Amino acid sequence: MANTKSALKNIRKNKTRYLQNRTLASRLKTLEKRFLTAVEDKNQEEAKSSASSFISALEKSQKRNLVHANKVSRKKSRCSQILSNLQA
Numbered sequence: 315m316a317n318t319k320s321a322l323k324n325i326r327k328n329k330t331r332y333l334q335n336r337t338l339a340s341r342l343k344t345l346e347k348r349f350l351t352a353v354e355d356k357n358q359e360e361a362k363s364s365a366s367s368f369i370s371a372l373e374k375s376q377k378r379n380l381v382h383a384n385k386v387s388r389k390k391s392r393c394s395q396i397l398s399n400l401q402a
Contacts (some may be wrong), residue, residue, distance in 0.1 A: 323344060332365075335380055338371075338375055338378075338380055339375075339380065341371060342371055342372065342375060344382070345364065345367055345368040345371055346368055346389075348364045348368075349365050349368050349393065350363040352364050353396055353397075353400055356400065358400060361362060361396075361397060361400060362397065363399055365393045365394075365396075368389075368393065369389075369393060370389050372386045372389055372390065374388065
């Protein structure tokens with residue numbers, strides 16, 4: 315167990331940050347699933363709006379170093395590729 319005040323505070327901060335990061339990671343998964351279900355239903359309007367919100371959330375999580383930059387660019391690229399195939 316921690317011995318100093320600063321170590322105790324760091325434990326509290328880490329716990330809070332962990333919970334916030336889990337919430338954001340869960341939200342990303344939900345947004346991605348929403349996008350993919352809209353694509354499977356061939357609903358262009360819903361797919362476009364859900365892709366927009368998913369990409370926005372990805373970029374915000376990248377800014378907070380929750381998701382690696384290469385993963386974000388890969389997901390964005392695949393989203394745009396899927397949307398273009400859906401429109402064709």
